[in-house]
Amino acid sequence: MKKEIWVLMEPGKTEGFSEASLALLNPCRTIADSLKATLTAVAFSGDAEQAANTAGAYGADRLLLADFNPPDPSKALADLAEQERPWAILAAACDDVQEWLSQSAARLNTGFVSNCSGFVLDEKTDCLVWTRPIPGENCMCDITCPVLRPQIGTIRPGIWKKKQRLENTFPASISRFTPTQSGSARVRVLELMQKLTEDGIDLENADIIVSGGKGVGGPDGFAPLKELAAALGGAVGASRTAVDRGWISGIHQVGQTGHIVSPKLYIACGISGAIQHLTGMLGSGTIVAINTDPNASIFQYSDYCIVGDLFEVVPALTEEIIQHRNSF
Numbered sequence: 001m002k003k004e005i006w007v008l009m010e011p012g013k014t015e016g017f018s019e020a021s022l023a024l025l026n027p028c029r030t031i032a033d034s035l036k037a038t039l040t041a042v043a044f045s046g047d048a049e050q051a052a053n054t055a056g057a058y059g060a061d062r063l064l065l066a067d068f069n070p071p072d073p074s075k076a077l078a079d080l081a082e083q084e085r086p087w088a089i090l091a092a093a094c095d096d097v098q099e100w101l102s103q104s105a106a107r108l109n110t111g112f113v114s115n116c117s118g119f120v121l122d123e124k125t126d127c128l129v130w131t132r133p134i135p136g137e138n139c140m141c142d143i144t145c146p147v148l149r150p151q152i153g154t155i156r157p158g159i160w161k162k163k164q165r166l167e168n169t170f171p172a173s174i175s176r177f178t179p180t181q182s183g184s185a186r187v188r189v190l191e192l193m194q195k196l197t198e199d200g201i202d203l204e205n206a207d208i209i210v211s212g213g214k215g216v217g218g219p220d221g222f223a224p225l226k227e228l229a230a231a232l233g234g235a236v237g238a239s240r241t242a243v244d245r246g247w248i249s250g251i252h253q254v255g256q257t258g259h260i261v262s263p264k265l266y267i268a269c270g271i272s273g274a275i276q277h278l279t280g281m282l283g284s285g286t287i288v289a290i291n292t293d294p295n296a297s298i299f300q301y302s303d304y305c306i307v308g309d310l311f312e313v314v315p316a317l318t319e320e321i322i323q324h325r326n327s328f
Contacts, residue, residue, distance in 0.1 A: 003037035004084065006064070006150075008077075008091035008101070009046075009055070016046050019205065020092030020157035022058045027160055028090060029059035031121045031128075037087060038062055041172060044076070045069045048174055056172040057164045063172040070179035074103035079180050081108055086150045088128055090119075093154035105152045111145035113153035117256065117279045127151065133256050133279060140275065158204040158260030159283060203252065208234025208265045209284075211254055212242055213277070215270015215291065215310060219247045224314040225269055231321045237261070239277045255280035269310040273298030290314065 005028050012018035025041065032039040040062040041055035048065055055063045064084075070076035081089065081104070089104075091097050093115045105112035113130040117140070122129050127144045128151050134141050145151045203209065210229040212222050222236065229236045237254040238247070254261055255277040262283035269290045271277060274297075281287070282301060289302040290310045299305040306313055 003032075003035050003087040004040055005032050005035075005037055006040050006042050006081075006086045006089045007060070008089065008097065009041045009043040009051075010092060010094065010097065011043075011045060016050050016054050017041075017043070018092065019162055020094075022054070022162035023157070023160040024090060024092055024155060025055070025059040026163045027119070029165075032061075034121055034123065035087075040064055040086070042077070042080075042089075044073060044179070048176075049171075052171040052174050056170050058162060059165055060172040063174050065174060065176055067176055067178045072100075072180065074100035075107065076179035077101070078104045078107035080177055081150060088149075088151040088153075090152075091154050092157050094157075098154050101152065101154065108150065108152075110148040110150060110152060113143050113145075115256075116153055116155050117260065118159060119153065119155065128153070133275065140279070156256075156260040158262060158280075161262060203235050203237060203254070203259045204261055206235040206261070207263050208232045208267075209237045209254070209261060209263045209281075210234055210267045210269065210314075211237030211239065211252075211271060211281070212248070212269045212310075213239035213271030214241045215272075216242060216247065217270075218245075221270075221311075222248055224311060224318065228267070228314050228318045228321070231318050231325070232265070234263070234265070237266075237281075239271050239274070268298055268302070269314060271298055272296050273301065 007024050007028050009021045010018040029039055038061045039059060041060040042064045043051055044066040051065060052063045091101055098114050102112045116130045116132040118131045119128050125146060127146055130143045130153050131140055210225045212225045216222055226236050236252055238252040240253055240255050240257060242248055243250050243253045256279040258280060260280050264285040266281050266284035267288045287302045288304045289298045290306045290313050292309055294307045
């Protein structure tokens with residue numbers, strides 16, 4: 001029997017689906033190709049034609065679209081999975097989905113892995129290997145579900161960017177299903193909102209991020225980082241330590257318990273390189289680290305390492321960038 005991978009599609013403000021759901025189709029497409037499996041987008045709402053075009057453009061072969069939004073999505077999905085027997089079910093990690101998807105896993109008597117930072121295919125065991133931090137977040141672990149099916153898990157947003165297929169982009173074939181009508185909705189979505197920084201920037205989709213950690217020394221230490229970010233047209237990020245100390249708001253936090261980001265350029269200032277923070281930014285294109293400690297662990301993961309005082313280095317970088325920009 002041919003394998004099938006399902007990706008739950010959350011509604012979004014653009015293209016009908018959320019950025020995180022569309023981005024998740026890309027790595028799932030790669031795994032589906034390895035398995036010669038069908039990649040199916042599962043949606044409980046949306047315009048059929050638009051949803052099929054969008055799902056197909058981002059890699060899905062098939063769209064499973066509900067006739068109506070069910071009152072109890074956990075039971076509706078479990079009943080559908082009992083009929084169709086998918087090999088795996090994945091979704092972007094958001095509070096609402098993680099709550100009811102875990103209930104679906106319980107109904108299906110299978111495992112559930114939440115808030116993962118990645119996943120790969122182990123062809124020898126025919127399993128997905130899910131990666132996530134252990135409680136306390138001081139190291140990462142790999143988790144598999146070797147016997148039970150489907151394999152179910154959620155992935156932190158920001159690990160991948162959404163990516164349309166450049167060729168063979170056909171609308172996904174549409175299959176309609178009628179969800180279970182029993183149960184009652186405990187949560188009702190009133191409005192979809194983006195989490196933006198004070199500058200109105202969506203950190204998870206920023207191309208350039210300048211982040212500060214314990215080394216900034218206090219709230220005022222973020223001032224030169226904000227100037228550098230402004231000169232580069234980027235956003236300001238922060239480590240959990242800086243946020244926990246109240247130096248900057250939590251909307252700026254990068255890491256396993258904050259935003260997972262993958263900008264083209266990530267500049268880490270005064271950040272030691274704890275695993276909790278690294279998990280959130282290792283998908284960046286180019287990483288620049290500034291630290292007074294030549295043995296800081298973040299240097300092991302950086303493309304450019306600057307051993308120096310950030311309060312000297314960052315203003316110098318900002319001045320150089322402004323001069324370069326004004327020369328044109």
